[in-house]
Amino acid sequence: MASSDHLLDLIRSMPDIHGLLRASFEFDIERKGCGDGLGLASGEPLEPIAGDFTGGAYFLCAEKGGRRAVVFASSEGAGGLIADDLAGALEVIIGLAWQDCLGFSGGGDLEVMQTSAQHLETRLIRANPEIAEERARVAAALSLRVLPVSDLVIRLHAAASRTEPEYVVTGDGDLFGPPFGEYPEPRHGGWR
Numbered sequence: 001m002a003s004s005d006h007l008l009d010l011i012r013s014m015p016d017i018h019g020l021l022r023a024s025f026e027f028d029i030e031r032k033g034c035g036d037g038l039g040l041a042s043g044e045p046l047e048p049i050a051g052d053f054t055g056g057a058y059f060l061c062a063e064k065g066g067r068r069a070v071v072f073a074s075s076e077g078a079g080g081l082i083a084d085d086l087a088g089a090l091e092v093i094i095g096l097a098w099q100d101c102l103g104f105s106g107g108g109d110l111e112v113m114q115t116s117a118q119h120l121e122t123r124l125i126r127a128n129p130e131i132a133e134e135r136a137r138v139a140a141a142l143s144l145r146v147l148p149v150s151d152l153v154i155r156l157h158a159a160a161s162r163t164e165p166e167y168v169v170t171g172d173g174d175l176f177g178p179p180f181g182e183y184p185e186p187r188h189g190g191w192r
Helices: 004-013 015-025 086-095 098-103 110-127 131-142 149-161
Strands: 038-040 047-051 057-064 067-073 079-083 169-171
Touching: 004 015, 004 086, 004 131, 015 086, 015 131, 038 057, 067 086, 067 169, 079 086, 079 149, 086 131, 086 149, 098 110, 098 149, 110 131, 110 149
Parallel strands: none
Antiparallel strands: 038 169, 047 057, 057 067, 067 079
């Protein structure tokens, strides 16, 4: 598995892959300032590595066992662990509408997340028919795997479930909320 530094260097060195990550997957390494002033409640520092369109930020945690976990903090005050390393996080980011999957998780229910993920995947394909090709291009360039949505949901659920106590995000003395949203589907109209 490639190190976090190696993956970030690869992204920086390939403008087309950086552009795809930014445009199609909301992982922009030029938006590192989004998470200024955030850390972990444990006191461990966070290293900002990318941001999304809404002001959310991706961070690398301190190295443990040769790996650096990845935490995400949304601009709405929710956050938590998304993967044990950057390669795993990028596989989730390119393979799944992961933020909405967590948001429509019924409080962290794996079955609800699986259902939400399938609906979100259908919507994503409808909005961007080229998404499978884009995923394959990014994965090939970064030596990542393109995994089935159901497998990615299991991985994301397992990581997010381990957010407390070690990976709780804090900023200005306030703890961020858990990564799991309470609703099982969009409130207005459901999964039409």
